[in-house]
Amino acid sequence: MINFAAASAAQPLALILLAPLINGCVKKLKAVLQNRRGASVLQPYWDILKSFRKEEAISETTSWIFRAVPYAVFGATAAACFLVPVAAAAAPFGFAGDLITLVYLLALPRFFTALGGLDAGSAFGGMGSSREVMIASMAEPALIMALFTVGVETGTTQIDAAARILSQGGWTAFSPGAALAFAALFLVLLAECGRLPVDNPATHLELTMVHEAMLLEYSGRSLALIEWASMIKLTLFLTLLANLFLPWGIALEAEAAPLALGVLVYGVKIAALLAVLAVAETSTAKLRLFRVPDFLGAAFVLALLGLLSQGVLRLGL
Amino acid sequence: MAEPALAALDQVASLLGLSEKSAITAHGQIRLSVPLQELPQKAQRLARDGGARLASVIATDERRKNGVFGLRCVFSLDRFGLFVTLEAEVPGAEPGYPSITPGVPAAHAFERENWEFFGLVPAGHPDFKNLLLHEDWPRGLYPLRKDSSQGTRPPRASGQSFHFQRVEGAGVFEIPVGPVHAGIIEPGHFRFSVAGEPIINLEIRLGYVHRGIEKLAEGMDPAAAAGLAERVCGDAAFAHALAYCQAVESLAGAAAPPRAQALRTVFAEMERLYNHLGDIAGIATDVGFAFGAAHMALLREKVLQQNRALAGHRLLKGVAAPGGILKDITAGQSSDLSSFLRRLSEEYAAVERIYLGTDSLMDRAEGAGVLPRQTAADLGGVGPAARACGVDLDLRRDHPYGMYGELDFQVPLRQEGDVAARMLVKMAEFSQSVSIIEQALERLPQGPVMTPVGRLPAGAALGWAESSRGEILDWLEIGREGRIERLKIKSPSFSNWPLLAWAVRDNIVPDFPLINKSFNLSYSGNDR
Numbered sequence: 001m002i003n004f005a006a007a008s009a010a011q012p013l014a015l016i017l018l019a020p021l022i023n024g025c026v027k028k029l030k031a032v033l034q035n036r037r038g039a040s041v042l043q044p045y046w047d048i049l050k051s052f053r054k055e056e057a058i059s060e061t062t063s064w065i066f067r068a069v070p071y072a073v074f075g076a077t078a079a080a081c082f083l084v085p086v087a088a089a090a091a092p093f094g095f096a097g098d099l100i101t102l103v104y105l106l107a108l109p110r111f112f113t114a115l116g117g118l119d120a121g122s123a124f125g126g127m128g129s130s131r132e133v134m135i136a137s138m139a140e141p142a143l144i145m146a147l148f149t150v151g152v153e154t155g156t157t158q159i160d161a162a163a164r165i166l167s168q169g170g171w172t173a174f175s176p177g178a179a180l181a182f183a184a185l186f187l188v189l190l191a192e193c194g195r196l197p198v199d200n201p202a203t204h205l206e207l208t209m210v211h212e213a214m215l216l217e218y219s220g221r222s223l224a225l226i227e228w229a230s231m232i233k234l235t236l237f238l239t240l241l242a243n244l245f246l247p248w249g250i251a252l253e254a255e256a257a258p259l260a261l262g263v264l265v266y267g268v269k270i271a272a273l274l275a276v277l278a279v280a281e282t283s284t285a286k287l288r289l290f291r292v293p294d295f296l297g298a299a300f301v302l303a304l305l306g307l308l309s310q311g312v313l314r315l316g317l
Numbered sequence: 318m319a320e321p322a323l324a325a326l327d328q329v330a331s332l333l334g335l336s337e338k339s340a341i342t343a344h345g346q347i348r349l350s351v352p353l354q355e356l357p358q359k360a361q362r363l364a365r366d367g368g369a370r371l372a373s374v375i376a377t378d379e380r381r382k383n384g385v386f387g388l389r390c391v392f393s394l395d396r397f398g399l400f401v402t403l404e405a406e407v408p409g410a411e412p413g414y415p416s417i418t419p420g421v422p423a424a425h426a427f428e429r430e431n432w433e434f435f436g437l438v439p440a441g442h443p444d445f446k447n448l449l450l451h452e453d454w455p456r457g458l459y460p461l462r463k464d465s466s467q468g469t470r471p472p473r474a475s476g477q478s479f480h481f482q483r484v485e486g487a488g489v490f491e492i493p494v495g496p497v498h499a500g501i502i503e504p505g506h507f508r509f510s511v512a513g514e515p516i517i518n519l520e521i522r523l524g525y526v527h528r529g530i531e532k533l534a535e536g537m538d539p540a541a542a543a544g545l546a547e548r549v550c551g552d553a554a555f556a557h558a559l560a561y562c563q564a565v566e567s568l569a570g571a572a573a574p575p576r577a578q579a580l581r582t583v584f585a586e587m588e589r590l591y592n593h594l595g596d597i598a599g600i601a602t603d604v605g606f607a608f609g610a611a612h613m614a615l616l617r618e619k620v621l622q623q624n625r626a627l628a629g630h631r632l633l634k635g636v637a638a639p640g641g642i643l644k645d646i647t648a649g650q651s652s653d654l655s656s657f658l659r660r661l662s663e664e665y666a667a668v669e670r671i672y673l674g675t676d677s678l679m680d681r682a683e684g685a686g687v688l689p690r691q692t693a694a695d696l697g698g699v700g701p702a703a704r705a706c707g708v709d710l711d712l713r714r715d716h717p718y719g720m721y722g723e724l725d726f727q728v729p730l731r732q733e734g735d736v737a738a739r740m741l742v743k744m745a746e747f748s749q750s751v752s753i754i755e756q757a758l759e760r761l762p763q764g765p766v767m768t769p770v771g772r773l774p775a776g777a778a779l780g781w782a783e784s785s786r787g788e789i790l791d792w793l794e795i796g797r798e799g800r801i802e803r804l805k806i807k808s809p810s811f812s813n814w815p816l817l818a819w820a821v822r823d824n825i826v827p828d829f830p831l832i833n834k835s836f837n838l839s840y841s842g843n844d845r
Contacts, residue, residue: 030607034607034608034611035611035612035615036611123490123491123494124492127492127826196605197605197677200605202605202607204498204499204500204501205499205500205830206494206498206499207826207827207829207830208827282607282608283675284606284675284677285605285606285675285680286605286606286677287677287681288681288685288827289514289825289827290514291680
């Protein structure tokens with residue numbers, strides 16, 4: 001008998017610690033798809049470590065906000081990890097928040113990053129913040145709609161409970177509404193995590209940047225925290241996709257066998273999602289900035305359709 | 318003198334109201350002396366009514382000889398394959414002259430440069446300010462004058478300022494970018510005036526990599542300066558060396574042997590191949606389509622390795638020299654190159670299909686950075702950037718050199734003038750270049766690859782070559798001691814940088830890098 005509380009407490013820590021590895025895997029996969037050798041999957045760890053060791057330069061024109069941003073961003077993102085089930089359908093702080101809390105915990109870092117971009121007063125930071133907020137204003141409704149589709153389907157906004165209910169439902173849990181919401185959430189992931197075709201995480205062109213433009217003034221430990229938080233955010237979104245839409249195999253009780261199976265299945269699901277992400281990013285060019293609203297509009301409509309069809313099917317509206 | 322040249326001379330003389338006697342024809346160009354005060358009007362007539370294109374404006378310091386500055390406007394009559402030079406004298410004391418820019422806009426950058434380097438003041442220039450020298454350069458020190466020696470280390474001036482064009486209004490912001498950029502590229506400062514994302518105005522400030530190459534050339538042995546010419550711009554090393562060597566040969570009256578002419582054509586096209594592949598790869602990189610970029614970059618690398626196998630240098634440095642080339646190829650190398658080109662063409666065709674079939678990439682390229690044809694023509698645009706908006710000129714066809722006159726090739730032309738058109742022109746030129754190399758190899762004459770040039774007589778001549786970016790035009794003057802008196806290098810980037818500022822108007826800021834990449838201009842080639 002394994003202590004279920006202990007097992008579930010390990011989950012958020014695993015998310016936080018494994019996030020760089022997952023990012024390293026995306027980069028590696030993309031490199032292989034481009035016929036390149038690519039850096040080691042462990043490279044993001046070295047990058048974070050390197051930044052932690054470096055001296056930090058802070059512009060004299062900044063206020064306290066600039067210095068507070070990295071901690072607020074990392075703190076809020078790490079807190080969000082405590083609400084999401086990973087290998088077992090349990091979240092250690094599930095009692096403290098639900099899907100709605102999660103959405104806000106994800107919005108908080110964005111708000112602070114945008115402030116940090118503006119605070120240093122450089123032209124690029126302001127541009128990045130303005131673009132980020134424009135994108136967020138359209139990604140957030142789609143995110144909420146997609147998550148509510150699951151809420152309507154399971155009758156709860158508790159994420160661990162939803163995963164448990166869906167998993168117990170077996171194949172019958174699969175519904176057209178969920179499929180639409182899954183697609184919507186994937187598009188939102190691309191926008192929220194600064195992936196192609198919305199933002200190019202590998203670009204050096206400061207004029208095209210969205211997320212990176214806001215971070216240009218950061219260095220050292222602050223940069224390490226923000227970059228780490230972005231990696232966690234991607235991992236978090238992938239985990240949501242895996243556990244809210246493909247929940248089968250998640251451990252429902254604290255026995256060694258189901259937990260081992262849960263971990264294994266989680267790994268397979270994340271690997272599959274990473275492959276989809278890498279292929280999607282490799283086969284497409286970045287959208288013109290003013291086309292991004294169309295892209296997110298599509299995500300919103302998908303999520304709305306998902307929610308409506310769920311409503312029709314489940315509630316008989 | 319050839320028949321078309323006579324017809325052209327006739328036409329030019331009647332257009333300008335000059336007697337044919339005032340014209341000197343030598344080294345494939347017509348030279349006409351005109352009084353300084355009539356220069357703007359004559360230049361305008363030549364450009365507007367004669368269909369001539371201003372290719373370069375050259376200033377020279379002749380005060381030791383006859384107390385004046387020389388001012389030469391080189392026009393190209395592309396349909397006749399002739400250059401026409403209007404020559405005027407600017408008084409040595411208080412040098413000033415009526416600007417020709419109001420009538421011939423293509424002269425604007427040349428006149429600013431001639432003011433900075435010679436102190437010739439163009440009266441009535443609409444945008445009269447520094448071009449290459451910055452605020453810390455002391456006023457009144459004109460480095461290309463003969464009384465300014467090469468070793469001069471001027472003190473850093475302070476208190477001078479540079480006025481960027483100001484756009485005012487509610488919600489208008491300025492974005493300063495550079496000169497140091499996030500990527501590993503050359504330095505240049507870009508000042509955007511934007512209202513939100515749309516760009517209202519862009520002003521480009523260059524000169525950060527000015528190395529004084531034209532000053533360094535003065536007093537050099539003409540045979541040795543080919544090595545200097547190829548350092549103007551690293552990825553156009555061969556084209557720059559070729560233009561220079563042809564100027565030397567024109568003065569010496571010694572043509573390179575036929576085999577050298579054919580091999581020069583081969584190397585010039587190999588240079589175009591790797592540059593165009595790099596440019597096309599860059600388009601994909603800048604829109605985040607790494608898959609296409611990786612494959613194009615791989616093909617570019619293969620061409621570079623082939624260059625090394627052929628000439629011992631990936632960027633073809635040290636290959637061209639006055640009188641011919643320094644590197645002959647064997648029959649085995651020739652057949653290796655032919656089979657390499659066949660493989661390259663096949664692989665390229667596959668990657669090109671991926672480009673054209675990727676809607677997300679073409680969607681970014683189409684309609685972005687449209688350059689109107691008239692703007693390109695007025696500002697003297699050259700190369701693929703001009704050909705992509707319907708300005709039909711290519712020195713290889715219009716002023717044939719090397720073996721180009723004997724070969725069969727097309728000059729691809731498009732009308733749209735957007736990023737896609739510039740990319741498609743380069744794609745079409747890729748195939749033409751492969752075909753040119755194949756033809757040159759098939760007809761490769763036997764014989765020597767070098768002819769002795771000997772001591773050069775005093776005089777001046779033009780040399781030109783079409784690099785991958787467009788027209789390179791060198792004006793070479795040799796003094797009485799057989800040494801270089803003046804070398805004026807006009808690179809294609811110098812002609813095309815002003816076009817970029819027009820092409821980005823009304824586009825959005827995040828599209829700028831893509832539009833910039835579609836021109837892919839050289840900073841060092843512009844600054845020299």
